[in-house]
Amino acid sequence: MSNGSLEVMQNVSANLRLARQQQGYSQERLAELAGISRRMLVNIEAGESNASIATVDKLASALGMSFAEVVRPPPLADKELGLPLRIWQGVQDDSHGSLLESVLKPGMTLELWRWQLAAGDSYHAEADALGCHEVLYMLDGQLELLLPQQQQRHVLQAGQSLTFALDQVYSYHNPGLVVCAFTKSILMYPHA
């Protein structure tokens, strides 16, 4: 039994207590379901126990939650997310007729961009971090996407979308005769 100074412990205790009460269990009932002693559950909910992974996992299962849900900090308010609480006017980066516009403030869990590529224009990107994914959604025109490491080539038309992992090299090309437009969502660590 250690003091409850660890942030993770505080998350665990708060999440467990909230979930237990929402599901209408008493401490005794939940302890029974999880196969641990009520004394232990009291300590954990009080944030006074440095529980083991297995014990926390038993409680998560008994409540129908994943381990990650029990451990994670409580949901954040909009402003703490780094996402615009108020209206956000996109930042534009214009270069030779093409347009790269950040719809959201970059660098957070979700990025959202609006791109326009001039006819015949191309863009090449290096591999990024494992666990990041990109979602393309075509608004106008057409776009050719090359994934050389997968030996794939896709041509997207307006209204179509495509997702791929960002831990690989990729490049865009506008094969059409008119400008194309698409949104580009980047999702970091999309896990349950």
Next chain:
Amino acid sequence: MSNGSLEVMQNVSANLRLARQQQGYSQERLAELAGISRRMLVNIEAGESNASIATVDKLASALGMSFAEVVRPPPLADKELGLPLRIWQGVQDDSHGSLLESVLKPGMTLELWRWQLAAGDSYHAEADALGCHEVLYMLDGQLELLLPQQQQRHVLQAGQSLTFALDQVYSYHNPGLVVCAFTKSILMYPHA
């Protein structure tokens, strides 16, 4: 010491070992930095230890990782994400001149929708789960967003975006004389 059957333990051992090697630490060095014994680290990396929250947290800190990063399962492939690996043609749900199109397969970590609301049209939604957030991005026309619980009203123009939490009632309204179009991203549990 228990058998390493617990999925969480396997994630911990794999993530720790990978991070340690990437940062060029020996087991001895990392144990020293984290303030635990090398014997314990050996057990954890072997998946043979039911470690306590505090011990895992010490290791995470020593490696400059968050607790969640150490505990989470390895990144998933595209298809496991439920996101379309190949091109996905949106599903349309047309009703009285307005258009609701799911750009991605719904129900996953990230949903992406394209909406069109006819002039004067409205849409009302009840409160959803805590921890979900919505990102609106205006493509054309204008949209009025009402958040009665926050006593807020926003009017969005093309090119603007706005984020709000989905654990509250909200409604859309197209106040203009022409159809408006926007994308709507729904993000579940956006945490580090």
Next chain:
DNA sequence: GGGATAAGTGCAATATAATGCACTTGTTAT
């Protein structure tokens, strides 16, 4: 070969997580 570093094993000692029980407190219902 010999020496050095990194990783894995076995085992006894120690610290502490986890249990079980008795008890108090507060609330709700009859």
Next chain:
DNA sequence: ATAACAAGTGCATTATATTGCACTTATCCC
């Protein structure tokens, strides 16, 4: 008031996480 249930406390006991040390194995370098 009494009964009944849920939650919190103190403490001795038990189980086990964590430590420390000695030892093996493998690899790399001189």
